[in-house]
Amino acid sequence: MRGSFAISYTSYPVPHTSHQIINMTHKKHIAVFASGNGSNFEAIAGACAEKRLNAEVALLVCDNPDAHVIKRVEKFNIPVFKFRPKDYATKADYETEIVQLLKKNNVDLICLAGYMRLVSDVLLNEYEGKIINIHPSLLPAFKGLNAIEQAFEYGVKITGVTTHFVDKTMDGGKIIEQVAVPIENCSLEELKERIHAVEHELYVRTIRKLL
Ligand code: GRF
Numbered sequence: 001m002r003g004s005f006a007i008s009y010t011s012y013p014v015p016h017t018s019h020q021i022i023n024m025t026h027k028k029h030i031a032v033f034a035s036g037n038g039s040n041f042e043a044i045a046g047a048c049a050e051k052r053l054n055a056e057v058a059l060l061v062c063d064n065p066d067a068h069v070i071k072r073v074e075k076f077n078i079p080v081f082k083f084r085p086k087d088y089a090t091k092a093d094y095e096t097e098i099v100q101l102l103k104k105n106n107v108d109l110i111c112l113a114g115y116m117r118l119v120s121d122v123l124l125n126e127y128e129g130k131i132i133n134i135h136p137s138l139l140p141a142f143k144g145l146n147a148i149e150q151a152f153e154y155g156v157k158i159t160g161v162t163t164h165f166v167d168k169t170m171d172g173g174k175i176i177e178q179v180a181v182p183i184e185n186c187s188l189e190e191l192k193e194r195i196h197a198v199e200h201e202l203y204v205r206t207i208r209k210l211l
Contacts, residue, residue, distance in 0.1 A: 028108040028211045029058035033115035038069025040113035040134060043200035044207065045076045053204060055211055058105040061098055063117060079105070085117070095122035102127070109210060111203065112166060119166060131166040132210070134203050136195045138162060138178055143171040148195050152188050159183055159191075161198045163206040177206050 030048070032041045041060060047053040057078050062069055065082040073080055081101050088094040099122060102110070110123075112133040119131065137147040138160040144150075151159035160180040165173040179198050183191055 026054070028055040029106050030055050030207065031059040031061060031102055031105065031107045031110045032057055032113050033061040033063075033110060034067065034069040034113045035062065035064050035116040036067050036069065036114045038067065038072045038114070039196060040111075040199055040203055041069050042072045042075075043203060044111060044113070045073075045078060047204040047207075049076065053208055053211070055109075055207065058107055059101060061101075061115075063094075063115070069114075091117075091120050092122050095120055099123060099126050109207065110166075111207065113203070118168065118170060120168070124166075124168065128167075129165060132176065132206065133164055133166050133171070133173070134199055134206075135162045135164065135171050136199060138180065139164060139171055139175060148192050149188065152183060152191055157183055159195070161195060161202050163202060176210070177202060 030044065032044055034041045041057075044053070045057045048056050057076070060069065060073050060078055060080045062080060062082045063085055065084065070080065070082060081098065083094055083097075085091070085094060108130065110127055110131040112119075112131065115133075123131065135143070135147060137143070137151055138158070139162040141156070142150040142154075142159070148159070158180050160178055162178045163176040164171070165176065167173040179202050181191075181194050181198055186194070
């Protein structure tokens with residue numbers, strides 16, 4: 001199965017530039033927002049640490065203090081704002097606090113990476129056009145939760161990964177880049193592995209393009 005993955009994947013490559021080391025002095029500041037596992041957070045933080053991105057993750061925002069991403073961030077010297085939405089009266093209240101932290105850390109770009117919340121006007125008014133998301137399907141197909149399962153169960157032959165700007169809608173906003181991933185002779189678990197591998201390269205590539 002791994003063999004077929006390799007063949008399929010080389011048909012839909014993420015260009016090699018994602019491995020180039022950038023040699024520039026001014027580092028841009030990224031904030032990553034995550035709610036769960038954090039593999040995309042780690043891909044971005046790792047790319048910064050290895051200088052494949054001329055940037056640093058200046059802040060991790062996490063709305064679930066028990067999430068695995070909190071374990072991952074310990075490997076890096078990155079400040080974390082972890083909070084529980086239920087401790088705030090409204091979304092505007094916690095987003096106001098987040099905006100203050102983003103400004104304090106001179107954040108240039110916000111990367112949602114498995115952040116399981118819609119953003120409101122409080123964030124969008126300050127950072128519209130500077131908030132991006134990654135989604136494990138070829139949007140606009142299969143929005144929302146469990147997009148990989150949705151595509152697999154629907155029986156599509158090609159799915160993929162999308163990076164897009166964030167607006168008020170779920171998985172809406174203008175598309176930045178897409179990479180197709182074929183679904184051939186694979187289990188759901190194998191498809192998830194393919195998709196996540198593509199995500200980790202594509203997100204770094206998109207961030208480089210925007211910065
Ligand atoms: C990824 O599949 C991403 O595309 C989606 O949420 C998932 C987050 O995974 N938005 P991880 O927490 O980065 O491992």
